[in-house]
Structures are given as structure tokens and as C-alpha cells.
Amino acid sequence: MTDLGSLQERVRAAASARRPLLIRAGGSKDFYGGPLKGELLDVSAVSGITHCEPTELVISAQAGTRLADIERVLASFAQMLACEPPQFDGWATIGGAVASGLSGPRRAYCGALRDFVLGIEMIDGRGGLLRFGGRVIKNVAGFDVSRLMTGSLGTLGVLTEITLKTVPRPRAECTLRFEMDQPKALESMARWAARPLPLSATAWHEGALHVRLSGADAAVSSACGALGGEIMAGADAYWESVREQQLPFFAAARELWRISLPPHSPPLPVVGPTLIEWGGSLRWLPGPQDGSDLQALAARIGGHASLYRAFSKPSGSPFQPLSPAMLAVHKRLKAAFDPQGILNPGRLYPDL
Amino acid sequence: MFVGSNPTLSATRVMAVYHQVIERLRRVLPAAAVLSSPEELKPYECDALTLYRQLPLAVTLPADEAQVIAVLRICHEAKIPIIARGAGTGLSGGATPRSDAVLLSLARLNRIIGIDPLARTARVQPGVRNLAISEAAAPHDLYYAPDPSSQIACTIGGNVAENSGGVHCLKYGLTVHNVLALRVVTIEGEVLEIGSAAPDAPGYDLLALLTGSEGLLGVVTEVTVRLIPKPECARVVLAVFDSLTRAGQAVADVIAAGIIPAGLEMMDRPTIAAVEPFVNAGYPLDAEAILLCESDGTPEAVEEEIVRMEAVMRGAGATACRVSCDEAERLRFWAGRKAAFPAMGALSPDYYCMDGSIPRKRLAAVLQEIRRMEARYGLRCANVFHAGDGNLHPLILFDSNIADEVARAEAFGAEILELCVREGGSITGEHGVGVEKIDQMCVQFGGDELETFHAVKRAFDALGLLNPGKAVPTLHRCAELGRLHVHAGKVPHPQLPRF
Numbered sequence: 001m002t003d004l005g006s007l008q009e010r011v012r013a014a015a016s017a018r019r020p021l022l023i024r025a026g027g028s029k030d031f032y033g034g035p036l037k038g039e040l041l042d043v044s045a046v047s048g049i050t051h052c053e054p055t056e057l058v059i060s061a062q063a064g065t066r067l068a069d070i071e072r073v074l075a076s077f078a079q080m081l082a083c084e085p086p087q088f089d090g091w092a093t094i095g096g097a098v099a100s101g102l103s104g105p106r107r108a109y110c111g112a113l114r115d116f117v118l119g120i121e122m123i124d125g126r127g128g129l130l131r132f133g134g135r136v137i138k139n140v141a142g143f144d145v146s147r148l149m150t151g152s153l154g155t156l157g158v159l160t161e162i163t164l165k166t167v168p169r170p171r172a173e174c175t176l177r178f179e180m181d182q183p184k185a186l187e188s189m190a191r192w193a194a195r196p197l198p199l200s201a202t203a204w205h206e207g208a209l210h211v212r213l214s215g216a217d218a219a220v221s222s223a224c225g226a227l228g229g230e231i232m233a234g235a236d237a238y239w240e241s242v243r244e245q246q247l248p249f250f251a252a253a254r255e256l257w258r259i260s261l262p263p264h265s266p267p268l269p270v271v272g273p274t275l276i277e278w279g280g281s282l283r284w285l286p287g288p289q290d291g292s293d294l295q296a297l298a299a300r301i302g303g304h305a306s307l308y309r310a311f312s313k314p315s316g317s318p319f320q321p322l323s324p325a326m327l328a329v330h331k332r333l334k335a336a337f338d339p340q341g342i343l344n345p346g347r348l349y350p351d352l
Numbered sequence: 353m354f355v356g357s358n359p360t361l362s363a364t365r366v367m368a369v370y371h372q373v374i375e376r377l378r379r380v381l382p383a384a385a386v387l388s389s390p391e392e393l394k395p396y397e398c399d400a401l402t403l404y405r406q407l408p409l410a411v412t413l414p415a416d417e418a419q420v421i422a423v424l425r426i427c428h429e430a431k432i433p434i435i436a437r438g439a440g441t442g443l444s445g446g447a448t449p450r451s452d453a454v455l456l457s458l459a460r461l462n463r464i465i466g467i468d469p470l471a472r473t474a475r476v477q478p479g480v481r482n483l484a485i486s487e488a489a490a491p492h493d494l495y496y497a498p499d500p501s502s503q504i505a506c507t508i509g510g511n512v513a514e515n516s517g518g519v520h521c522l523k524y525g526l527t528v529h530n531v532l533a534l535r536v537v538t539i540e541g542e543v544l545e546i547g548s549a550a551p552d553a554p555g556y557d558l559l560a561l562l563t564g565s566e567g568l569l570g571v572v573t574e575v576t577v578r579l580i581p582k583p584e585c586a587r588v589v590l591a592v593f594d595s596l597t598r599a600g601q602a603v604a605d606v607i608a609a610g611i612i613p614a615g616l617e618m619m620d621r622p623t624i625a626a627v628e629p630f631v632n633a634g635y636p637l638d639a640e641a642i643l644l645c646e647s648d649g650t651p652e653a654v655e656e657e658i659v660r661m662e663a664v665m666r667g668a669g670a671t672a673c674r675v676s677c678d679e680a681e682r683l684r685f686w687a688g689r690k691a692a693f694p695a696m697g698a699l700s701p702d703y704y705c706m707d708g709s710i711p712r713k714r715l716a717a718v719l720q721e722i723r724r725m726e727a728r729y730g731l732r733c734a735n736v737f738h739a740g741d742g743n744l745h746p747l748i749l750f751d752s753n754i755a756d757e758v759a760r761a762e763a764f765g766a767e768i769l770e771l772c773v774r775e776g777g778s779i780t781g782e783h784g785v786g787v788e789k790i791d792q793m794c795v796q797f798g799g800d801e802l803e804t805f806h807a808v809k810r811a812f813d814a815l816g817l818l819n820p821g822k823a824v825p826t827l828h829r830c831a832e833l834g835r836l837h838v839h840a841g842k843v844p845h846p847q848l849p850r851f
């Protein structure tokens with residue numbers, strides 16, 4: 001365990017010299033977000049599970065703790081992190097996962113990573129050590145700064161400890177495979193999601209739809225009966241390769257666009273391969289693509305597009321631009337948490 | 353600084369500004385949408401925390417977003433505070449008026465804009481009642497999950513502002529988990545589109561920040577919520593316990609067994625005694641506590657889960673377990689829970705509903721401690737609450753006609769909240785801080801955290817005009833109470849102004 005005091009000292013010194021800091025733990029998401037700028041602030045040594053109580057369904061861990069270690073401990077009492085955040089060859093840490101806000105296959109059916117964040121400890125841009133939220137499921141005292149940190153890519157504070165709500169592992173699980181084209185798959189996913197079925201993941205690519213059902217034995221077996229399709233062997237490995245983006249589709253893409261759409265959106269008018277998750281709400285497209293065209297297209301149907309992974313990082317932001325009114329609020333919030341603008345500047349948007 | 357608290361303005365000058373503002377409001381709103389006479393203002397003098405009453409300067413009743421914007425612009429320009437109000441069912445005084453502030457009622461923005469059954473979303477105006485959303489979604493076999501007990505009256509705008517919960521939140525989440533997007537008007541009259549029906553909206557998670565912000569950051573003018581499929585079937589186990597400790601243990605055991613009930617509620621002996629004559633649900637009057645534990649899903653899954661739930665309850669020492677055998681019986685078991693608040697009215701002229709949250713495993717210990725406090729304060733307290741969430745609702749019974757009972761009830765409540773913080777919990781699980789728990793905020797948070805809340809507030813509302821004096825105490829107030837966490841003898845950020 002690194003002493004937090006010395007991290008605070010580093011942040012204070014950087015603030016007074018206005019020297020940018022690049023916050024990093026496992027480095028598994030260096031590819032994600034805007035350019036990497038500043039002096040390295042390594043938080044990987046701030047690690048270890050600090051609190052774990054199966055009957056409370058909560059776990060607290062220091063930011064540099066590997067997700068893989070957390071999942072291992074949770075598995076020992078039949079629990080897990082609900083949204084299945086990617087572990088990226090084991091390097092991903094809980095701090096990095098929360099800072100990037102990336103969820104895995106279960107997200108559309110069980111909630112996003114931010115939905116499970118109960119509390120955080122962080123160092124703000126002045127070097128102050130702050131605690132928000134807590135270890136209880138319900139807590140509405142004060143503004144929800146813990147969730148605000150989720151997905152802020154380190155631009156508002158250095159996360160040092162995180163408390164997450166956990167969920168019991170499903171007792172039964174079964175994956176069905178259906179041969180179908182994209183329009184039919186999108187329609188089926190929307191129709192099934194509107195019925196009380198124990199869905200826990202969906203993925204469509206190369207003409208096949210994969211549907212995972214999880215829950216009580218009886219619920220899973222009756223849903224399997226109701227949906228048809230063929231039962232997939234080796235489903236655990238398949239979903240892990242979706243979560244970890246190790247399918248050939250991902251490996252073949254030098255550049256990857258991530259398009260997020262409202263549920264029940266139509267197929268996108270684009271050529272080339274696509275991989276669809278989250279009931280149709282998440283579409284992956286290999287690059288190169290005309291980014292602003294793609295973002296305009298996504299915006300027209302109520303969504304947004306980001307350059308998830310690029311061969312070489314763009315100089316601007318890979319994320320969909322914010323409206324002027326929203327950007328103004330973002331800048332004021334950034335100034336509230338990090339008045340000198342030293343924490344991961346430009347990682348989310350050039351102005352933050 | 354507000355007009356009303358500006359020392360350089362004479363009282364006549366202040367009255368003149370108020371008069372002008374009301375005149376300007378009348379020019380942008382229909383005559384019936386600006387109320388200013390005492391008789392008209394009276395119905396708005398308090399929310400459901402009736403201990404605090406105050407007539408507002410005026411009440412405005414806009415009918416659409418354009419009128420909301422107009423009201424905000426006028427007040428912002430004149431530096432008059434604004435307090436948003438939904439149905440006024442809030443229990444922490446979030447919508448309590450001030451004499452120097454305009455009350456902005458969203459009740460007339462009550463249209464359901466659209467329901468998209470295949471996207472499973474509903475777009476509604478903020479004044480739509482919580483239950484009205486589920487009613488409108490029912491033809492599609494969908495519903496809106498968070499179900500506060502006040503759902504026939506409370507508005508979705510109020511739910512967003514308080515991050516409200518309900519009986520089904522253990523399994524289906526709170527408001528923050530079920531809202532997808534908001535339209536919010538800032539104090540300057542600008543519209544922010546926050547979140548989206550598409551997952552992971554770009555930028556900071558302002559959706560989470562706005563949810564539970566008690567009307568301090570902006571006025572919500574539209575809400576998009578997630579709808580979920582109605583379960584095919586639901587059944588409930590009624591488990592009877594002869595000790596609070598064993599009932600508390602059963603709650604922890606259910607969770608430890610990997611079961612997430614659709615609802616897990618506890619009622620203690622005084623509550624049972626109050627509600628049973630009301631509803632004849634068949635609750636045993638000699639029980640120390642009963643638990644209602646619900647399972648929902650497909651009939652097969654419910655059957656499987658109910659068996660496991662019952663086994664856990666018996667294992668934890670339940671003296672009896674009854675499982676609802678049909679929908680009528682299920683509703684009868686729940687009737688007592690739902691009638692608990694009205695039933696208290698028969699026990700006592702007044703009651704004060706508290707709302708703390710604690711780790712589940714501390715339930716029994718905290719309930720025992722509350723029993724001891726009853727003796728100390730000379731007041732009775734009944735407990736009926738969301739046990740599965742660790743969310744207590746002690747109901748302190750008192751009589752406001754007896755000289756010091758109000759003060760004793762408030763002191764009793766404050767001590768319960770401080771106990772929750774000591775146990776690792778929070779001073780509010782779902783009702784918000786409002787005016788009621790503002791002093792306990794000084795116990796739960798240190799000065800640096802409170803300063804951060806003020807900085808967030810300033811990022812949205814530099815003049816502090818939206819719902820002033822609520823939710824976040826000034827450091828000055830905490831210092832005067834002697835409760836500011838002063839680190840190393842230093843007040844945090846001494847250079848910053850204290851307002």
C-alpha cells in the first residue's frame with residue numbers, strides 16, 4: 001500500500017507548478033480517450049481489497065487493485081461485478097475501470113458500471129483527499145460525486161479507493177445461437193427485451209445472434225424452451241472473448257468505432273462488417289470511417305459515436321462533441337475540481 | 353446576494369423590486385398562473401414535512417418549458433431565489449418556501465409525451481405522477497419500477513430531484529438507475545440535454561449528478577425513463593419473528609444466500625399493532641417483527657425462489673412462515689405495509705418519519721438502540737422499512753400540542769441519524785436532506801467535501817438562487833454547531849467566501 005500522503009504531495013506540487021499529470025495504473029486503457037499528456041502519476045501501488053462483506057453485497061478496493069483479483073475474491077463466495085467490466089489481459093484495475101466507465105456484455109440487462117458505484121475516495125486537483133458516498137446501498141446525502149467520477153477519465157480527480165455493489169452469481173446460465181440477418185436480429189432482441197425473460201447478454205456478428213440467459217434454473221430452462229435456437233457449447237469462453245474484445249472481428253480491426261444508439265434503432269447504413277451488443281444499443285464498426293459523418297448519423301437517431309481505438313491517436317477528442325451549453329457546464333465543473341487543469345488534461349475533451 | 357438579503361437596499365426598495373418581479377411574471381404567464389395573495393399562497397406553505405411552514409413571495413404555475421424559462425430568466429435577472437415544487441410530498445422540506453423566493457410549481461407540465469414499447473422508454477413532463485407512467489405503460493405489459501409509497505401523488509420531477517426509492521428498488525434500482533435522460537433548464541434559462549436513451553452518453557455523468565440534487569442545480573422539464581417488462585407472477589413470504597435480532601439476521605441471511613428479493617420489508621411490533629386493526633391482514637399481534645419477502649418472475653422461477661426464501665427464514669428462526677397462494681392474498685399481506693403511514697395517524701396526533709440507511713448486518717443493533725432512545729426521549733417509535741436495502745424509516749410518534757414534544761421528536765430524530773452515520777450509513781436513504789437534515793450533513797461530511805458540493809453548486813448556479821439554504825449546509829453553519837470536521841486545526845479553503 002502506497003502512502004496516499006505522497007500522492008497528495010505530488011498533486012499539490014504539480015498544481016502549484018501547473019504541470020500536467022498523467023494518471024495511470026495498469027495501463028490497459030492507454031489506447032482509450034484523447035492524447036496522453038503529462039508526467040506519470042502511477043497509482044498501481046495503491047492496491048488491495050480494503051473491505052469485503054458478502055452479506056452486504058459490497059466490496060471496497062484501492063484504485064490500483066486488479067479487476068481479476070477482485071473477481072477471484074467475489075467468485076469465492078458466488079458473487080461478481082454485475083456489468084462484467086473488461087479485464088484487458090488481466091491488467092485492468094478497478095480505478096481505471098471506473099474512470100473509463102466501460103462496462104461489459106451484461107450492461108444492457110443489469111446496468112452500467114456507474115450503477116454499481118456506491119462510494120469513492122479521491123484526490124482532487126488541489127491535492128485534497130475527499131470521500132463521497134459510502135458502503136450502503138441507499139444514500140442520497142449530498143451530490144452524487146461518486147457517479148460523476150465514473151467515466152470522467154481522471155479529469156476531475158485521482159481515484160484512490162472505490163466501493164462497488166456486487167451481485168450474486170446466477171445459479172444457471174445458458175446461451176442460445178440463432179442464424180439470422182441483422183434486421184431480424186435487431187427486431188428479435190427488441191421484442192425479447194420487452195418480455196420478462198432472464199436475458200443477460202446478446203451479441204450479433206457474421207450472421208449469428210447469441211443470446212445468454214441467466215438466473216434461477218427454472219427461469220433459464222423455461223426461457224430456453226420459449227426462445228428456441230440451438231444451445232451453444234463453450235459459451236463462457238465465447239462471452240469472455242466478447243468482453244475482452246478477442247474475437248477475430250476485433251483483432252482484424254486496426255481502428256474501432258463504438259456507436260451507441262437508443263434501443264430498437266435500425267441497422268446503420270454503413271458498409272462492411274459490424275458487431276452488435278447490448279440488445280442493439282452498441283454497434284462496433286472497424287475503421288477507417290469518416291468520423292464526423294458517423295457522429296452526425298448517430299446523433300440523428302439519438303445516439304453518439306466515438307473512436308474507441310485508433311491506429312494512431314487523434315489530436316482532438318475521440319468522443320462525440322458536446323453542445324456549447326453542456327461544454328460550458330463541463331468546463332466549470334472541471335475548474336471546480338481541478339482549478340489548475342493538471343489532471344489528465346485533454347484525455348476526455350481538449351478543453352477539460 | 354438575493355434582493356431580500358441585500359443590506360444596502362431599504363425595505364421599501366425591496367418591496368418595490370418584488371412588486372416589479374410579480375408584474376413581469378404576470379406579463380409572461382397567464383393571469384391564473386401567478387399567485388400572490390395570502391389565500392392563494394396558503395396551499396403551498398409547506399411540503400409533507402409540515403413542521404416547517406412559510407408563505408412564498410409568489411407561486412408560478414407555468415404550463416410548458418418556454419414559460420419555465422421565462423420565469424427563471426426574470427428571477428435570475430432580479431436576483432430572486434426560485435424553489436421548484438412537484439406535488440409537495442417531499443418529507444425533508446425540499447420544497448419548503450421562503451418569503452423572499454418564488455415557488456415554481458411544475459404540476460401543470462403533466463403530459464406523457466410518448467411511450468415507445470419496443471425501446472421500452474417513456475418520455476414525460478416533470479409534473480406527471482409516478483403511478484401515471486406505469487398506468488400508461490400497462491397496455492404494453494411494461495411498467496416504471498421505482499415505486500415510492502407516495503406514487504399516486506408524487507411527480508417524476510420530484511422523484512428525480514430526490515432520487516426516490518420504493519419497495520421494489522432492492523431488485524430494480526432507485527430513480528438514478530431507471531432514468532435515461534433529462535431536459536434541464538439552468539437558472540440562466542438555458543436548456544441542457546443530459547444523458548440519452550443510448551447508453552453511456554458522452555462527457556461527465558451529469559445525469560447522476562442531477563439525480564438527487566434536490567432542485568439546487570436546475571429545473572427538470574422533461575424526463576425519459578426506462579420501462580421494464582411486468583413479471584408474470586409474484587408471491588410473498590410472510591415470516592414471523594419473536595426477536596428483532598433474529599429478523600435482522602434473516603435479512604442478512606437472505607442476501608448471503610444469493611437471493612435478491614423483489615421486496616424485503618420489515619415491520620416491528622408497534623407497527624403491527626397499529627396496522628392490523630386497519631387492514632386485517634392476519635399479522636400476528638404477539639410477533640416482535642415480521643418480514644415480507646417477495647419473489648417475482650416466471651411461475652417456475654418464483655416457485656423455486658419461494659422455497660429457498662422460506663428455508664432461509666426458518667433457518668434464521670422464524671416462528672411461522674406463510675406464503676401467499678394467490679394474488680388476493682399477496683395484496684392482503686402487503687396491505688398492512690402500505691397502510692402503515694395512515695395507520696400511525698390513529699395511534700398518535702403527529703408522527704415524524706425519519707430516513708437513515710445502515711449496513712444490513714447492523715439492523716438489529718440499531719433497532720435495539722432506538723428502543724433505548726424511546727425511553728430517554730419519552731416518545732414512542734414505530735419501525736416499518738426497506739430492510740433489504742438497510743433503509744430505516746423510524747416513525748417517531750408525538751403530539752404537537754404538548755409543549756416540548758416537537759423539540760423532543762426532532763432531537764430524537766437527529767440522534768437516530770447520527771447513530772446511522774456512526775454505523776457506517778447515511779443520514780438519508782431516499783427522502784433527501786432538504787431543510788430537515790441540513791445540520792446532520794455536518795456530521796456525515798467533512799469540510800473539504802462540503803466545500804466541493806458548494807463548488808459543484810456554483811458551477812451550475814453562481815449566485816446560489818436555486819433552492820437556497822437546502823441540502824448542503826454552509827461551513828459557517830457547521831462551525832457554529834461545533835460539528836465541522838476541522839483537519840489539522842485548519843478550516844478548509846479559508847480564502848473562499850462563506851455563503
Ligand SMILES: Cc1cc2nc3c(=O)[nH]c(=O)nc-3n(C[C@H](O)[C@H](O)[C@H](O)COP(=O)(O)OP(=O)(O)OC[C@H]3O[C@@H](n4cnc5c(N)ncnc54)[C@H](O)[C@@H]3O)c2cc1C
Binds near residue numbers: 437502505511517567
Ligand atoms: C406518505 C408518503 C410516503 C412516501 N414514501 C416514499 C417512498 O417510499 N420512497 C421515497 O423515496 N419517498 C417517499 N416519500 C417522499 C416523497 O414522496 C418523494 O420524495 C417524492 O419524490 C417527492 O415528489 P414530489 O413531486 O412531491 O416533490 P416535492 O416534494 O414537490 O419536491 C421535492 C424536491 O424536488 C424538487 N423538485 C420538484 N420538482 C422538480 C423539478 N421538476 N426540477 C427540479 N427540482 C424539482 C423540489 O425543489 C424539492 O427539493 C413519501 C412521502 C409521503 C408523504
